[in-house]
Amino acid sequence: xxxxxxxxxxxxxxxxxxxxxxxxxxxxxxxxxxxxxxxxxxxxxxxxxxxxxxxxxxxxxxxxxxxxxxxxxxxxxxxxxxxxxxxxxxxxxxxxxxxxxxxxxxxxxxxxxxxxxxxxxxxxxxxxxxxxxxxxxxxxxxxxxxxxxxxxxxxxxxxxxxxxxxxxxxxxxxxxxxxxxxxxxxxxxxxxxxxxxxxxxxxxxxxxxxxxxxxxxxxxxxxxxxxxxxxxxxxxxxxxxxxxxxxxxxxxxxxxxxxxxxxxxxxxxxxxxxxxxxxxxxxxxxxxxxxxxxxxxxxxxxxxxxxxxxxxxxxxxxxxxxxxxxxxxxxxxxxxxxxxxxxxxxxxxxxx
Ligand SMILES: [Zn+2]
Numbered sequence: 459x460x461x462x463x464x465x466x467x468x469x470x471x472x473x474x475x476x477x478x479x480x481x482x483x484x485x486x487x488x489x490x491x492x493x494x495x496x497x498x499x500x501x502x503x504x505x506x507x508x509x510x511x512x513x514x515x516x517x518x519x520x521x522x523x524x525x526x527x528x529x530x531x532x533x534x535x536x537x538x539x540x541x542x543x544x545x546x547x548x549x550x551x552x553x554x555x556x557x558x559x560x561x562x563x564x565x566x567x568x569x570x571x572x573x574x575x576x577x578x579x580x581x582x583x584x585x586x587x588x589x590x591x592x593x594x595x596x597x598x599x600x601x602x603x604x605x606x607x608x609x610x611x612x613x614x615x616x617x618x619x620x621x622x623x624x625x626x627x628x629x630x631x632x633x634x635x636x637x638x639x640x641x642x643x644x645x646x647x648x649x650x651x652x653x654x655x656x657x658x659x660x661x662x663x664x665x666x667x668x669x670x671x672x673x674x675x676x677x678x679x680x681x682x683x684x685x686x687x688x689x690x691x692x693x694x695x696x697x698x699x700x701x702x703x704x705x706x707x708x709x710x711x712x713x714x715x716x717x718x719x720x721x722x723x724x725x726x727x728x729x730x731x732x733x734x735x736x737x738x739x740x741x742x743x744x745x746x747x748x749x750x751x752x753x754x755x756x757x758x759x760x761x762x763x764x765x766x767x768x769x770x771x772x773x774x775x776x777x778x779x780x781x782x783x784x785x786x787x788x789x790x791x792x793x794x795x796x797x798x799x800x801x802x803x804x805x806x807x808x809x810x
Pocket of ligand 1: 710
């Protein structure tokens with residue numbers, strides 16, 4: 459008899475606010491962490507946050523060591539794993555943007571170590587999710603690694619990052635409207651597991667960012683907080699769902715396809731936002747609202763604004779389903795040819 463179970467791995471501590479790095483010693487204490495710690499960062503994030511993290515770790519009684527990474531290619535990941543094997547830390551901290559957090563998540567998971575996420579940007583939902591992606595790997599999409607044991611997000615530090623990161627984060631959250639539609643479709647037509655709670659949590663994040671679009675566009679610190687909490691909730695939605703399903707549907711496949719065909723692509727969330735306009739149209743849902751919200755925030759809503767030519771948009775939409783044949787979405791259902799994809803891109807005003 460097989461036991462049917464559902465595994466959820468959730469962060470144990472989440473701290474969001476101003477000056478939260480000073481809370482590191484109490485988090486370390488509550489989690490009972492002792493001994494050596496490795497901190498993964500890049501040179502820029504080290505200046506912005508890494509130094510402070512180092513001071514706080516010493517106050518915590520941990521012995522921190524730093525490792526600076528440049529990118530998240532397969533070779534970089536191997537270097538991080540080798541450092542973990544050599545130094546044998548008890549915990550790994552990721553201090554940086556999406557790339558650093560992903561590197562920390564994957565390498566800590568492969569070495570059975572806990573990892574703590576200290577994001578310096580809000581460009582996508584990876585800051586709190588159990589999934590990560592590796593550039594240059596066979597799979598352009600993210601794979602299951604592990605959830606952070608704790609997330610310590612300092613809004614004062616995040617506010618220093620370029621505005622475009624915020625725009626990308628908003629696009630990633632707003633794209634959950636179509637991700638959830640695709641998940642529901644896969645449940646109804648293919649009998650795939652669908653977690654109502656997980657889906658609702660992702661949708662709620664998209665709604666909150668939509669409702670607070672004006673506040674976010676004004677670059678208000680409260681707007682940034684809404685976005686940050688929405689991104690963390692999306693990460694938790696994936697933990698509860700046990701996969702990226704609540705947060706990644708056909709619009710994400712479109713973004714991955716653009717990454718593959720267009721070397722100089724835009725940011726992840728910007729591409730997902732445009733993808734969401736296209737696939738909301740295909741679902742027969744309110745694509746105009748998605749487009750209007752993205753526009754309000756200042757996120758790209760045309761091929762030109764994305765910096766991509768019209769033909770690449772059409773090609774990406776056509777090839778998106780092939781990237782993950784097993785992940786059923788509206789694109790797998792409709793199997794659109796090139797002309798049909800072009801019609802959709804024109805009808806939504808993405809290309810003219
Ligand atoms: Zn995403």
